[in-house]
Amino acid sequence: MSELVETEPEKKIVAFHQMNLDDRLLKAIAKLGWVSPTLIQEKGIPLFLEGKDVLAKGRTGSGKTAVFAIPIVQNILTEKQTAKEQVTRALILAPTKELCQQLHKAFQSFTTSCSRDISCVNVASQTAISGQKTLLAAHPDIVIATPSTVLVHLISKKLVLKESLQYLVIDEADLVFSFGFEADLKSVLEYLPTDYQCVLTSATLSDDIQNLKNLVLHHPVTLKLEEPELPPASQLTQYQIYAEEWDKAVLIYALFKLNLVRGKTIVFVRNVDRCYKLKLYLQQFGIPSCALNGELPVNSRCHIVQQFNSGIYDIIIASDESTLEDPNYASADKSNKGKRKNDKESGVVRGIDFQFVSNVINFDFPPDVDSYIHRVGRTARGNNKGTALSFVSVREKYLMQAVEEHLSDWVPPGQESVFKPYQFRMEEIEAFRYRSQDAWKAVTRIAVREARLAEIKSEMMQSKKLRSHFENNPNDMGILRHDKALHTVRIQSHLKDVPDYIIPPTLRRLAKASGNKARGNSSSSSHGEGKTGKKEKTFLKRKDNPLLSFEFEGFKKKAKK
Incomplete structure (x- = not known):
């Protein structure tokens, strides 16, 4: 029988040291700067430590990883005091390689003071099967993988869990079915013992989650946090502006060039071609950005996120085609059919821990409500504030209306919609339009294709040849950049600067504050x-x-x- 744990109206503060955790684990938690547990950690960690199966539902950024990571480390530390042999005790499954690497880093952070006592490997990040087998030969305490990756090793008996496994975790469980891992997961379960402790984490409680719950949970406790799917309006401000294709292009040019968008920004587009088209377009104006999509090698994708989080560059243009696209876009993207080969175990929208993101811009409006929530969930994480700006064309208007209807319960007082209209007079940047149109037209289909091929080839070379070097020389990773110019479009140097005469009078002070160098008399006199x-x-x-x-x-x- 399932037990429902309801949250209290007000959070009862419980310190980590009140959970009877090992001193080495408490030291690692303190090193992370965590003062007190989040709501889901406060409720979930004690349940896991009691030996119960847990289904934890919470929005992105709520701290779900610690709900299972801290108890697993704690239990393994306790068990190894009397253990006679080295065995694999925990299996962590995630739907994407990026999320696997993120989970691996989380476990590493919790074991900084006991790394000699607990071993954790991520086999999803290794492209060669031989390299994965080497990692598994030492019987690590914790194995992190995608369902399809771990199944290969279970079948080959390089990983045997029938007698040793005690803990199974399926992170972002609602994506397991949508990413096509249902058959793989059912096959994995055949190689596991009949009795183990399990945790499922998810942002939603869909029918797929209920099926998965019945499949893997034995003594389930459902931890359902009654909180909105997005942060409150005081923390997250959501804007929309109606814009067709040409308007989108000129608007994003003006936003970045005139410093109207500040801080780290993720721009979402609907497919890989659009990803590179926008990158090449901004490149002509001297606006550096990096593309993030499922065509790039997993090492490059993870390195892009790492450098973005460390502040090396501020703009990521992301596409996530692992989710179903709106059929209305199919006719517009016929050229993409038959030539795209994405890594099905990649994901940009869900699970990835983008840190301190100030803005999310939906250059193309997401195809469904869930995609909107997960895209916008990249900003305003924790206690940080953020903004989300969506460009909405005529054919995307019904998609925005669906989001409005779904989020109608969280409309701030005094507003008619969850979206605020973005107060921007397009006529003020009319002088930008001729530059914008020329630059947008310059990014032809051939230029996009060449850019995709060139960057993928370059990233593959870097990913393979430099992996071992970076493992031995981690400080050198800062040399590798992913926001370099792709030289498939003719660069006109004068486009990097914005002449004073085309800047709207209301924005000139802001543009000068951003360090924009205007061309003409003002620049020659300085x-x-x-x-x-x-x-x-x-x-x-x-x-x-x-x-x-x-x-x-x-x-x-x-x-x-």
């Missing part, structure tokens, strides 16, 4: 004394060019008088 020689050379070149030095005789005579 060169300083050290630039005199350069100005003289420019003047001489101008005099030698008859088209630039042409003068009418009549004007010359008037000037002499």
Whole structure:
């Protein structure tokens, strides 16, 4: 029988040291800067420590990973005090390779003070089967993998869990079925013992979760947190602006170039081609960004997220085609059919811990409500504030209305909709439009295809050749950048600067504060004394060019008088 644990109206603060945890684990928690557990951690960790199966539902960023990671580390530390042999005690399954690596880092952070006593490996990050077998040969305490990856090793008997497994975790469980892992998961269960403690974590409680719950949970406790799917309006501000394709292009150019969007930003588009089209488009204006999609090698994807989190670059253009797309877009993207080969174990929208994201921009509106919630959930995490801006075309309007209807219960007082209209007068940036249209047209289908192939080839070379080097020299990872220019579109250097005369008067002060260098008289007068020689050379070149030095005789005579 399932037991339902309801949350209390007000959170009862319980410190980690009141949970009877090992001192080494408490030291690792303190090192992370955690003062007190979140609501889901406060309720879930004691339940797991009591030996109960747990189904934990909570929104992204609520701290679900610690609900199972802390008790597993605690229990293994206790058991190894009397253990006679080294065996694998915990299996952690996740639907994407990025999430597997993220979970591995989480376990590493919890075992910093006891790394000699507990071993944890992530076989999902290794591309070669031989490398995975080497990791498993030492019988690590904790194995992290995707369902399809671990099944290979269970079948080959390189990983045997029938006698030793005590803990099974399925993270982001609602994606297991949608990513096509249902058959793999059922096969994995055949290689597991009949009795083990299990945890399922999920952002939703769908029918698939109920089926999975009946399949793997033995003594389930459902931990259902009564909280909104998104942070409150005081923490997350959601905007929308109606814009067709040309308007989207000119608007995002102006937002970034005039510094109207500040802080780390994730821009979501609907497919990989759009990902590179927007990257090449912004590149022409000197706006660096990096693409993140399922075509890139897993090591590159994880490294992109790591560098983004560390502040090396501020703009990620992301596409996640593991989810079903809106059929209305199918006709517009016929060119993509038959040539895309994404890693089915990749995911950008769900589970990835993007840190300190200030803004989410839906350049293309998401195809369904869940996708919108998970995209916007990348910002306003923890106690941080964030904004979400959605560009909405005419054919995307019904998608926005579906989101409005779903989130109608959380409309802030005084607003008619969960979306605030983004107050921006498009006529003020009309002077930007000719530049925008030329740059957008310059990104042809051939340029996009060449850019995709060039970057994938480059990332594959870096991913394979440099992996071992970076393992031995982690400080060198900062040298590798993913926001480099893709030279498949002709770069016009003058587009990097915005002339003063096309900046709207209301935005000029903001543009100057952002360090924008305007071209023309204002820029030439600020060169300083050290630039005199350069100005003289420019003047001489101008005099030698008859088209630039042409003068009418009549004007010359008037000037002499």
